Amino acid sequence: MPANLTPDYMAAERRFREAVDPQEQLDALQQMLATIPKHKGTEKMQADLKRRIARMKEEMQRRPSTATQRPYWMLERAGAGQVSLVGPPNAGKSQLLASMSNAEPEVADYPFTTRVPLPGIVAFENVQVQVVDLPPVAPDLSPAWLPSLLHRTDAVALVFDLGDDDLLSRADEVIGYLDGAAIPRRIGRAMVVANKADTGGAVDRLSMLRDFLRTALPNEWRSTIRELGGEDEYPAPFVVSGRTGAGLDSLRRGFFDILGLIRVYTKAPGKKPDHDAPFVLKRGTTVIGAAAAVHKDFAQNLKYARIWGKDAYDGQMVQRDYVLSDSDIIEFHTG
Ligand SMILES: Nc1nc2c(ncn2[C@@H]2O[C@H](COP(=O)(O)OP(=O)(O)OP(=O)(O)O)[C@@H](O)[C@H]2O)c(=O)[nH]1
Numbered sequence: 001m002p003a004n005l006t007p008d009y010m011a012a013e014r015r016f017r018e019a020v021d022p023q024e025q026l027d028a029l030q031q032m033l034a035t036i037p038k039h040k041g042t043e044k045m046q047a048d049l050k051r052r053i054a055r056m057k058e059e060m061q062r063r064p065s066t067a068t069q070r071p072y073w074m075l076e077r078a079g080a081g082q083v084s085l086v087g088p089p090n091a092g093k094s095q096l097l098a099s100m101s102n103a104e105p106e107v108a109d110y111p112f113t114t115r116v117p118l119p120g121i122v123a124f125e126n127v128q129v130q131v132v133d134l135p136p137v138a139p140d141l142s143p144a145w146l147p148s149l150l151h152r153t154d155a156v157a158l159v160f161d162l163g164d165d166d167l168l169s170r171a172d173e174v175i176g177y178l179d180g181a182a183i184p185r186r187i188g189r190a191m192v193v194a195n196k197a198d199t200g201g202a203v204d205r206l207s208m209l210r211d212f213l214r215t216a217l218p219n220e221w222r223s224t225i226r227e228l229g230g231e232d233e234y235p236a237p238f239v240v241s242g243r244t245g246a247g248l249d250s251l252r253r254g255f256f257d258i259l260g261l262i263r264v265y266t267k268a269p270g271k272k273p274d275h276d277a278p279f280v281l282k283r284g285t286t287v288i289g290a291a292a293a294v295h296k297d298f299a300q301n302l303k304y305a306r307i308w309g310k311d312a313y314d315g316q317m318v319q320r321d322y323v324l325s326d327s328d329i330i331e332f333h334t335g
């Protein structure tokens with residue numbers, strides 16, 4: 001960045017980063033354009049600002065005004081739960097969302113491309129997870145509203161770039177930033193995505209990243225990350241390429257698993273369950289909890305249930321405190 005930017009410009013840029021809604025952000029961008037010194041050295045920045053202003057206006061026109069006025073950190077929820085993509089600039093967060101959902105985030109080879117949160121729906125089998133593409137995490141350069149958004153999300157997916165020689169410094173910065181914003185303590189669920197597995201040198205960098213993860217992660221995250229990886233000694237990253245699509249099927253499952261949810265299906269005696277309509281419940285839910293979620297009369301009058309699932313033999317009779325597993329089929333018997 002050229003050194004001759006004026007204090008006015010810097011102030012406008014700060015306003016932009018701290019803006020909590022699109023209108024404030026647009027005003028700040030316009031102020032940045034008005035105060036940027038006009039000479040050859042800033043031509044590219046001027047063009048970039050004009051492009052961002054045009055894009056911003058377009059976006060505001062496309063969205064209904066209530067959505068436009070809502071602060072950035074207040075996203076409308078959809079699907080079974082929300083996973084936020086968090087990582088350094090250029091790690092490929094937007095490309096991942098573009099490859100896995102019908103959202104159309106801007107993907108570009110320069111850092112700080114993404115400026116506002118963009119949710120997309122990622123399908124895993126018969127459930128949907130809301131995955132949110134975010135501006136990058138970089139010390140002093142991330143928007144001021146980012147922690148507020150992350151405090152409200154269900155889980156974070158840390159996205160790192162296996163094509164980047166500075167991978168570990170960036171990872172350290174991201175974890176430091178999140179720690180500083182108390183995200184690990186408040187959001188106990190995290191997973192690691194090692195992206196750009198298709199790049200040269202990715203294998204070596206992946207083993208560096210694994211070593212790093214053994215020691216550098218906040219304790220609050222270790223258990224969930226380990227749980228997902230299914231390995232005892234270190235949290236296993238999801239190794240993927242948003243560009244080639246490698247590993248994305250496992251990642252879809254990972255997005256669902258990190259939410260700590262299970263799907264159960266109900267059936268009437270002698271009938272088949274409807275597999276298109278799962279009840280999505282918290283992991284650890286018991287038969288009586290599921291009955292309450294389905295219908296309060298069921299819970300009140302429940303005598304016993306029968307279960308079909310991987311931890312039970314077909315039609316096994318179970319009591320009210322039986323803990324359900326993902327994909328269990330339940331038949332409630334009331335008296
Ligand atoms: N080789 C390779 N390149 C990728 C992959 N995913 C993304 N890229 C490239 O990396 C660059 C950055 O991608 P983005 O998706 O915009 O990265 P981002 O993390 O959203 O970046 P910011 O919005 O700045 O935080 C683009 O040039 C992408 O084409 C990948 O899996 N493999």
Ligand SMILES: [Mg+2]
Nearest residue numbers: 093094113114
């Ligand atoms: Mg992006």
